[in-house]
Amino acid sequence: MGRWEPDAESRFRAAAIELFGEVGYDQTTVAAIAERAGLTARTFFRYFADKREVLFNGSERLQQTMVDALARASAEASAVDAIAAALASAGDFFDDDRRAFARLRSSVIAANADLRERELIKMATLSAALAQALQDRGVSQPDASLAAEAGVAVFRVAFVQWVSESERRDYVEIVNESLARLRTLVTG
Amino acid sequence: MGRWEPDAESRFRAAAIELFGEVGYDQTTVAAIAERAGLTARTFFRYFADKREVLFNGSERLQQTMVDALARASAEASAVDAIAAALASAGDFFDDDRRAFARLRSSVIAANADLRERELIKMATLSAALAQALQDRGVSQPDASLAAEAGVAVFRVAFVQWVSESERRDYVEIVNESLARLRTLVTG
Numbered sequence: 001m002g003r004w005e006p007d008a009e010s011r012f013r014a015a016a017i018e019l020f021g022e023v024g025y026d027q028t029t030v031a032a033i034a035e036r037a038g039l040t041a042r043t044f045f046r047y048f049a050d051k052r053e054v055l056f057n058g059s060e061r062l063q064q065t066m067v068d069a070l071a072r073a074s075a076e077a078s079a080v081d082a083i084a085a086a087l088a089s090a091g092d093f094f095d096d097d098r099r100a101f102a103r104l105r106s107s108v109i110a111a112n113a114d115l116r117e118r119e120l121i122k123m124a125t126l127s128a129a130l131a132q133a134l135q136d137r138g139v140s141q142p143d144a145s146l147a148a149e150a151g152v153a154v155f156r157v158a159f160v161q162w163v164s165e166s167e168r169r170d171y172v173e174i175v176n177e178s179l180a181r182l183r184t185l186v187t188g
Numbered sequence: 189m190g191r192w193e194p195d196a197e198s199r200f201r202a203a204a205i206e207l208f209g210e211v212g213y214d215q216t217t218v219a220a221i222a223e224r225a226g227l228t229a230r231t232f233f234r235y236f237a238d239k240r241e242v243l244f245n246g247s248e249r250l251q252q253t254m255v256d257a258l259a260r261a262s263a264e265a266s267a268v269d270a271i272a273a274a275l276a277s278a279g280d281f282f283d284d285d286r287r288a289f290a291r292l293r294s295s296v297i298a299a300n301a302d303l304r305e306r307e308l309i310k311m312a313t314l315s316a317a318l319a320q321a322l323q324d325r326g327v328s329q330p331d332a333s334l335a336a337e338a339g340v341a342v343f344r345v346a347f348v349q350w351v352s353e354s355e356r357r358d359y360v361e362i363v364n365e366s367l368a369r370l371r372t373l374v375t376g
Protein backbone atom coordinates (compact mmCIF):
# COMPACT_ATOMS: atom_id res chain seq x y z
CA MET A 1 0.00 0.00 0.00
CA GLY A 2 1.20 3.50 -0.80
CA ARG A 3 0.43 6.82 0.81
CA TRP A 4 -2.47 6.74 3.22
CA GLU A 5 -5.57 8.49 1.87
CA PRO A 6 -8.28 9.34 4.37
CA ASP A 7 -11.47 7.51 3.43
CA ALA A 8 -10.29 6.77 -0.11
CA GLU A 9 -12.65 3.84 -0.64
CA SER A 10 -15.77 5.84 0.17
CA ARG A 11 -14.54 8.79 -1.89
CA PHE A 12 -14.10 6.51 -4.91
CA ARG A 13 -17.50 5.01 -4.31
CA ALA A 14 -19.23 8.39 -4.11
CA ALA A 15 -17.40 9.68 -7.20
CA ALA A 16 -18.18 6.55 -9.20
CA ILE A 17 -21.89 6.47 -8.41
CA GLU A 18 -22.18 10.16 -9.30
CA LEU A 19 -20.52 9.60 -12.65
CA PHE A 20 -22.50 6.43 -13.41
CA GLY A 21 -25.66 8.49 -12.89
CA GLU A 22 -24.44 11.52 -14.83
CA VAL A 23 -22.75 10.05 -17.90
CA GLY A 24 -23.74 6.39 -17.73
CA TYR A 25 -21.94 3.30 -16.45
CA ASP A 26 -20.40 2.30 -19.79
CA GLN A 27 -19.09 5.79 -20.45
CA THR A 28 -17.41 6.18 -17.05
CA THR A 29 -13.67 5.44 -16.89
CA VAL A 30 -11.58 4.69 -13.83
CA ALA A 31 -9.52 7.78 -14.71
CA ALA A 32 -12.65 9.93 -14.50
CA ILE A 33 -13.66 8.34 -11.18
CA ALA A 34 -10.21 9.01 -9.74
CA GLU A 35 -10.24 12.60 -10.96
CA ARG A 36 -13.67 13.24 -9.46
CA ALA A 37 -12.50 11.71 -6.17
CA GLY A 38 -9.31 13.82 -6.17
CA LEU A 39 -7.20 10.65 -6.09
CA THR A 40 -5.21 8.62 -8.60
CA ALA A 41 -6.24 5.65 -10.74
CA ARG A 42 -3.34 3.77 -9.14
CA THR A 43 -4.95 4.27 -5.74
CA PHE A 44 -8.34 3.20 -7.17
CA PHE A 45 -6.91 -0.19 -8.07
CA ARG A 46 -5.77 -0.73 -4.47
CA TYR A 47 -9.44 -0.87 -3.51
CA PHE A 48 -11.27 -2.18 -6.57
CA ALA A 49 -10.34 -4.59 -9.35
CA ASP A 50 -12.44 -2.56 -11.82
CA LYS A 51 -15.32 -0.10 -11.87
CA ARG A 52 -17.89 -2.85 -11.57
CA GLU A 53 -16.47 -3.78 -8.18
CA VAL A 54 -17.54 -0.37 -6.85
CA LEU A 55 -21.09 -1.73 -7.11
CA PHE A 56 -20.43 -5.31 -6.00
CA ASN A 57 -17.46 -5.45 -3.64
CA GLY A 58 -19.73 -5.69 -0.59
CA SER A 59 -21.49 -8.84 -1.83
CA GLU A 60 -19.24 -11.37 -0.16
CA ARG A 61 -19.31 -9.58 3.16
CA LEU A 62 -23.10 -9.32 3.00
CA GLN A 63 -23.40 -13.02 2.24
CA GLN A 64 -21.03 -13.99 5.04
CA THR A 65 -22.94 -11.80 7.49
CA MET A 66 -26.19 -13.52 6.57
CA VAL A 67 -24.69 -17.02 6.67
CA ASP A 68 -23.13 -16.29 10.10
CA ALA A 69 -26.45 -15.00 11.46
CA LEU A 70 -28.20 -18.10 10.17
CA ALA A 71 -25.63 -20.36 11.81
CA ARG A 72 -25.98 -18.49 15.13
CA ALA A 73 -29.78 -18.82 15.25
CA SER A 74 -30.88 -20.96 18.20
CA ALA A 75 -30.97 -24.69 17.66
CA GLU A 76 -34.74 -24.68 18.10
CA ALA A 77 -35.31 -22.04 15.43
CA SER A 78 -37.21 -23.33 12.40
CA ALA A 79 -35.66 -23.08 8.94
CA VAL A 80 -37.69 -19.96 8.18
CA ASP A 81 -36.89 -18.36 11.55
CA ALA A 82 -33.19 -18.93 10.83
CA ILE A 83 -33.67 -17.35 7.40
CA ALA A 84 -35.47 -14.43 9.04
CA ALA A 85 -32.47 -13.91 11.32
CA ALA A 86 -30.18 -13.95 8.28
CA LEU A 87 -32.32 -11.37 6.47
CA ALA A 88 -32.45 -9.10 9.52
CA SER A 89 -28.67 -9.27 9.95
CA ALA A 90 -28.28 -7.43 6.64
CA GLY A 91 -29.67 -4.37 8.42
CA ASP A 92 -26.10 -3.49 9.40
CA PHE A 93 -25.37 -2.96 5.71
CA PHE A 94 -28.57 -1.21 4.79
CA ASP A 95 -28.73 1.65 7.26
CA ASP A 96 -30.06 5.08 6.40
CA ASP A 97 -26.57 6.40 5.61
CA ARG A 98 -26.38 3.90 2.75
CA ARG A 99 -29.84 4.46 1.36
CA ALA A 100 -28.90 7.31 -1.03
CA PHE A 101 -26.03 5.23 -2.46
CA ALA A 102 -28.24 2.13 -2.69
CA ARG A 103 -30.89 4.09 -4.61
CA LEU A 104 -28.37 5.33 -7.15
CA ARG A 105 -26.79 1.89 -7.37
CA SER A 106 -30.17 0.27 -8.09
CA SER A 107 -30.95 2.69 -10.91
CA VAL A 108 -27.49 2.19 -12.45
CA ILE A 109 -27.93 -1.59 -12.34
CA ALA A 110 -31.48 -1.42 -13.74
CA ALA A 111 -30.14 0.48 -16.76
CA ASN A 112 -27.40 -2.00 -17.68
CA ALA A 113 -27.96 -5.62 -18.80
CA ASP A 114 -24.50 -6.84 -17.70
CA LEU A 115 -24.97 -5.40 -14.23
CA ARG A 116 -28.45 -6.91 -13.95
CA GLU A 117 -26.92 -10.30 -14.77
CA ARG A 118 -24.21 -9.77 -12.15
CA GLU A 119 -26.91 -8.96 -9.60
CA LEU A 120 -28.85 -12.12 -10.52
CA ILE A 121 -25.69 -14.20 -10.06
CA LYS A 122 -25.10 -12.57 -6.68
CA MET A 123 -28.63 -13.50 -5.58
CA ALA A 124 -28.30 -17.09 -6.85
CA THR A 125 -24.99 -17.41 -5.00
CA LEU A 126 -26.58 -16.04 -1.84
CA SER A 127 -29.47 -18.50 -2.14
CA ALA A 128 -27.09 -21.44 -2.53
CA ALA A 129 -25.03 -20.29 0.48
CA LEU A 130 -28.12 -19.96 2.68
CA ALA A 131 -29.37 -23.38 1.56
CA GLN A 132 -26.00 -24.89 2.47
CA ALA A 133 -26.04 -23.14 5.85
CA LEU A 134 -29.49 -24.59 6.52
CA GLN A 135 -28.27 -28.05 5.57
CA ASP A 136 -25.37 -27.55 8.01
CA ARG A 137 -28.04 -26.97 10.67
CA GLY A 138 -29.65 -30.29 9.77
CA VAL A 139 -32.42 -29.06 7.46
CA SER A 140 -32.80 -31.63 4.68
CA GLN A 141 -33.42 -31.05 0.99
CA PRO A 142 -35.57 -29.85 -0.68
CA ASP A 143 -36.65 -27.84 2.39
CA ALA A 144 -33.26 -26.12 2.70
CA SER A 145 -33.41 -24.87 -0.89
CA LEU A 146 -37.07 -23.92 -0.64
CA ALA A 147 -36.55 -21.89 2.52
CA ALA A 148 -33.41 -20.23 1.11
CA GLU A 149 -35.08 -19.36 -2.20
CA ALA A 150 -38.12 -17.99 -0.39
CA GLY A 151 -35.80 -15.95 1.85
CA VAL A 152 -34.02 -14.48 -1.15
CA ALA A 153 -37.43 -13.73 -2.72
CA VAL A 154 -38.37 -11.78 0.42
CA PHE A 155 -35.00 -10.04 0.41
CA ARG A 156 -35.32 -8.96 -3.23
CA VAL A 157 -38.80 -7.55 -2.78
CA ALA A 158 -37.91 -5.82 0.51
CA PHE A 159 -34.79 -4.29 -1.02
CA VAL A 160 -36.75 -2.82 -3.96
CA GLN A 161 -39.08 -1.21 -1.44
CA TRP A 162 -36.24 0.05 0.75
CA VAL A 163 -34.63 1.93 -2.17
CA SER A 164 -37.89 3.28 -3.60
CA GLU A 165 -38.06 7.08 -3.51
CA SER A 166 -41.02 7.47 -1.17
CA GLU A 167 -39.95 4.80 1.32
CA ARG A 168 -38.99 6.00 4.83
CA ARG A 169 -39.17 2.82 6.93
CA ASP A 170 -35.89 1.12 7.73
CA TYR A 171 -34.73 -2.06 6.02
CA VAL A 172 -35.35 -4.41 8.97
CA GLU A 173 -38.92 -3.23 9.38
CA ILE A 174 -39.57 -3.72 5.66
CA VAL A 175 -37.98 -7.17 5.47
CA ASN A 176 -39.93 -8.38 8.51
CA GLU A 177 -43.13 -7.07 6.99
CA SER A 178 -42.34 -8.78 3.66
CA LEU A 179 -41.83 -12.08 5.42
CA ALA A 180 -45.13 -11.65 7.26
CA ARG A 181 -46.83 -10.83 3.95
CA LEU A 182 -45.40 -13.94 2.31
CA ARG A 183 -46.73 -15.98 5.21
CA THR A 184 -50.20 -14.48 4.74
CA LEU A 185 -50.09 -15.01 0.98
CA VAL A 186 -48.99 -18.62 1.19
CA THR A 187 -51.51 -19.57 3.85
CA GLY A 188 -54.38 -17.29 2.74
CA MET B 189 -38.63 -22.50 -45.99
CA GLY B 190 -36.86 -25.08 -48.09
CA ARG B 191 -37.38 -28.80 -48.43
CA TRP B 192 -39.59 -30.32 -45.77
CA GLU B 193 -37.63 -32.44 -43.29
CA PRO B 194 -39.63 -34.76 -41.07
CA ASP B 195 -39.19 -33.76 -37.45
CA ALA B 196 -36.08 -31.66 -38.16
CA GLU B 197 -36.36 -29.55 -35.02
CA SER B 198 -36.39 -32.52 -32.67
CA ARG B 199 -33.59 -34.24 -34.65
CA PHE B 200 -31.42 -31.13 -34.22
CA ARG B 201 -32.31 -30.94 -30.55
CA ALA B 202 -31.41 -34.58 -29.92
CA ALA B 203 -28.16 -34.29 -31.89
CA ALA B 204 -27.15 -31.07 -30.10
CA ILE B 205 -27.79 -32.34 -26.59
CA GLU B 206 -25.82 -35.54 -27.36
CA LEU B 207 -22.85 -33.53 -28.60
CA PHE B 208 -22.99 -31.02 -25.72
CA GLY B 209 -22.75 -33.96 -23.34
CA GLU B 210 -20.04 -35.80 -25.32
CA VAL B 211 -17.62 -33.04 -26.32
CA GLY B 212 -18.86 -30.05 -24.30
CA TYR B 213 -21.07 -27.11 -25.17
CA ASP B 214 -18.26 -24.74 -26.14
CA GLN B 215 -16.64 -27.31 -28.41
CA THR B 216 -19.82 -28.17 -30.30
CA THR B 217 -20.34 -26.44 -33.66
CA VAL B 218 -23.56 -26.04 -35.58
CA ALA B 219 -21.87 -27.97 -38.42
CA ALA B 220 -21.31 -30.91 -36.09
CA ILE B 221 -24.92 -30.76 -34.83
CA ALA B 222 -26.21 -30.76 -38.41
CA GLU B 223 -23.96 -33.65 -39.38
CA ARG B 224 -25.07 -35.71 -36.39
CA ALA B 225 -28.71 -34.96 -37.22
CA GLY B 226 -28.20 -35.92 -40.87
CA LEU B 227 -29.33 -32.46 -41.97
CA THR B 228 -27.61 -29.26 -43.12
CA ALA B 229 -26.43 -26.24 -41.14
CA ARG B 230 -28.62 -24.15 -43.42
CA THR B 231 -31.64 -26.10 -42.22
CA PHE B 232 -30.49 -25.72 -38.59
CA PHE B 233 -30.71 -21.95 -38.91
CA ARG B 234 -34.33 -22.21 -40.03
CA TYR B 235 -35.14 -23.48 -36.54
CA PHE B 236 -32.56 -21.92 -34.23
CA ALA B 237 -30.68 -18.61 -34.25
CA ASP B 238 -27.63 -20.32 -32.73
CA LYS B 239 -26.71 -23.40 -30.72
CA ARG B 240 -27.73 -21.75 -27.45
CA GLU B 241 -31.30 -21.51 -28.72
CA VAL B 242 -31.49 -25.31 -28.77
CA LEU B 243 -31.51 -25.06 -24.98
CA PHE B 244 -33.68 -21.97 -24.59
CA ASN B 245 -36.08 -21.66 -27.50
CA GLY B 246 -38.96 -23.02 -25.43
CA SER B 247 -38.66 -20.30 -22.76
CA GLU B 248 -41.11 -17.84 -24.24
CA ARG B 249 -43.73 -20.48 -24.89
CA LEU B 250 -43.34 -21.80 -21.34
CA GLN B 251 -43.72 -18.32 -19.91
CA GLN B 252 -46.77 -17.56 -22.05
CA THR B 253 -48.38 -20.85 -21.00
CA MET B 254 -47.87 -19.99 -17.34
CA VAL B 255 -49.09 -16.40 -17.73
CA ASP B 256 -52.19 -17.60 -19.62
CA ALA B 257 -52.97 -20.18 -16.93
CA LEU B 258 -52.60 -17.53 -14.25
CA ALA B 259 -54.94 -15.19 -16.12
CA ARG B 260 -57.52 -17.97 -16.52
CA ALA B 261 -57.60 -18.87 -12.80
CA SER B 262 -61.00 -18.14 -11.28
CA ALA B 263 -61.61 -14.61 -10.04
CA GLU B 264 -61.88 -15.90 -6.46
CA ALA B 265 -58.50 -17.65 -6.58
CA SER B 266 -55.94 -16.15 -4.21
CA ALA B 267 -52.62 -14.87 -5.57
CA VAL B 268 -50.89 -18.09 -4.54
CA ASP B 269 -53.65 -20.29 -5.95
CA ALA B 270 -53.29 -18.46 -9.27
CA ILE B 271 -49.52 -19.01 -9.10
CA ALA B 272 -50.13 -22.69 -8.34
CA ALA B 273 -52.28 -22.93 -11.49
CA ALA B 274 -49.48 -21.31 -13.49
CA LEU B 275 -46.91 -23.76 -12.13
CA ALA B 276 -49.14 -26.76 -12.84
CA SER B 277 -49.73 -25.60 -16.43
CA ALA B 278 -46.03 -26.16 -17.16
CA GLY B 279 -46.75 -29.87 -16.83
CA ASP B 280 -47.57 -29.90 -20.56
CA PHE B 281 -43.92 -29.08 -21.23
CA PHE B 282 -42.39 -31.34 -18.65
CA ASP B 283 -43.86 -34.70 -19.46
CA ASP B 284 -41.97 -37.95 -19.18
CA ASP B 285 -40.95 -37.88 -22.85
CA ARG B 286 -38.99 -34.71 -22.14
CA ARG B 287 -37.34 -35.82 -18.93
CA ALA B 288 -34.25 -37.40 -20.55
CA PHE B 289 -33.64 -34.25 -22.60
CA ALA B 290 -34.26 -32.03 -19.55
CA ARG B 291 -31.75 -34.02 -17.50
CA LEU B 292 -29.05 -33.64 -20.13
CA ARG B 293 -29.95 -29.98 -20.61
CA SER B 294 -29.61 -29.32 -16.86
CA SER B 295 -26.18 -30.88 -16.69
CA VAL B 296 -24.99 -28.94 -19.77
CA ILE B 297 -26.22 -25.68 -18.21
CA ALA B 298 -24.70 -26.49 -14.82
CA ALA B 299 -21.28 -26.92 -16.49
CA ASN B 300 -21.27 -23.56 -18.32
CA ALA B 301 -21.28 -20.11 -16.65
CA ASP B 302 -22.83 -18.30 -19.63
CA LEU B 303 -25.68 -20.78 -19.80
CA ARG B 304 -26.26 -20.54 -16.06
CA GLU B 305 -26.56 -16.77 -16.46
CA ARG B 306 -29.00 -17.21 -19.33
CA GLU B 307 -31.09 -19.52 -17.14
CA LEU B 308 -31.09 -16.96 -14.31
CA ILE B 309 -32.27 -14.26 -16.72
CA LYS B 310 -35.02 -16.58 -17.96
CA MET B 311 -36.20 -17.13 -14.37
CA ALA B 312 -36.09 -13.40 -13.55
CA THR B 313 -38.09 -12.65 -16.70
CA LEU B 314 -40.62 -15.32 -15.77
CA SER B 315 -40.96 -13.88 -12.26
CA ALA B 316 -41.57 -10.37 -13.63
CA ALA B 317 -44.16 -11.69 -16.11
CA LEU B 318 -46.03 -13.59 -13.37
CA ALA B 319 -45.96 -10.52 -11.10
CA GLN B 320 -47.40 -8.41 -13.91
CA ALA B 321 -50.10 -11.01 -14.58
CA LEU B 322 -51.02 -10.94 -10.88
CA GLN B 323 -51.22 -7.15 -10.96
CA ASP B 324 -53.49 -7.46 -14.00
CA ARG B 325 -55.77 -9.58 -11.78
CA GLY B 326 -55.83 -6.78 -9.20
CA VAL B 327 -53.15 -8.05 -6.81
CA SER B 328 -51.25 -5.01 -5.53
CA GLN B 329 -47.55 -4.61 -4.91
CA PRO B 330 -45.50 -5.86 -3.13
CA ASP B 331 -47.78 -8.91 -2.88
CA ALA B 332 -47.70 -9.55 -6.62
CA SER B 333 -43.89 -9.67 -6.67
CA LEU B 334 -43.70 -11.70 -3.47
CA ALA B 335 -46.14 -14.33 -4.75
CA ALA B 336 -44.41 -14.46 -8.16
CA GLU B 337 -40.92 -14.76 -6.65
CA ALA B 338 -42.12 -17.45 -4.26
CA GLY B 339 -43.72 -19.26 -7.18
CA VAL B 340 -40.50 -19.19 -9.17
CA ALA B 341 -38.65 -20.42 -6.06
CA VAL B 342 -41.02 -23.40 -5.91
CA PHE B 343 -40.61 -23.97 -9.65
CA ARG B 344 -36.80 -23.95 -9.47
CA VAL B 345 -36.67 -26.41 -6.60
CA ALA B 346 -39.32 -28.69 -8.13
CA PHE B 347 -37.53 -28.69 -11.47
CA VAL B 348 -34.22 -29.71 -9.89
CA GLN B 349 -36.04 -32.63 -8.28
CA TRP B 350 -37.85 -33.59 -11.48
CA VAL B 351 -34.58 -33.93 -13.41
CA SER B 352 -32.68 -35.70 -10.64
CA GLU B 353 -31.60 -39.22 -11.61
CA SER B 354 -33.58 -41.16 -9.05
CA GLU B 355 -36.81 -39.17 -9.40
CA ARG B 356 -39.83 -41.02 -10.85
CA ARG B 357 -42.79 -38.81 -9.84
CA ASP B 358 -44.19 -36.51 -12.50
CA TYR B 359 -43.57 -32.77 -12.58
CA VAL B 360 -47.07 -31.70 -11.45
CA GLU B 361 -46.94 -33.98 -8.42
CA ILE B 362 -43.52 -32.61 -7.45
CA VAL B 363 -44.45 -28.95 -7.94
CA ASN B 364 -47.62 -29.36 -5.88
CA GLU B 365 -45.65 -31.04 -3.13
CA SER B 366 -43.04 -28.27 -3.19
CA LEU B 367 -45.73 -25.64 -2.78
CA ALA B 368 -47.22 -27.57 0.14
CA ARG B 369 -43.76 -27.84 1.68
CA LEU B 370 -43.18 -24.11 1.34
CA ARG B 371 -46.52 -23.52 3.06
CA THR B 372 -45.48 -25.78 5.94
CA LEU B 373 -42.04 -24.16 6.20
CA VAL B 374 -43.38 -20.61 6.22
CA THR B 375 -46.09 -21.31 8.77
CA GLY B 376 -44.25 -23.87 10.88
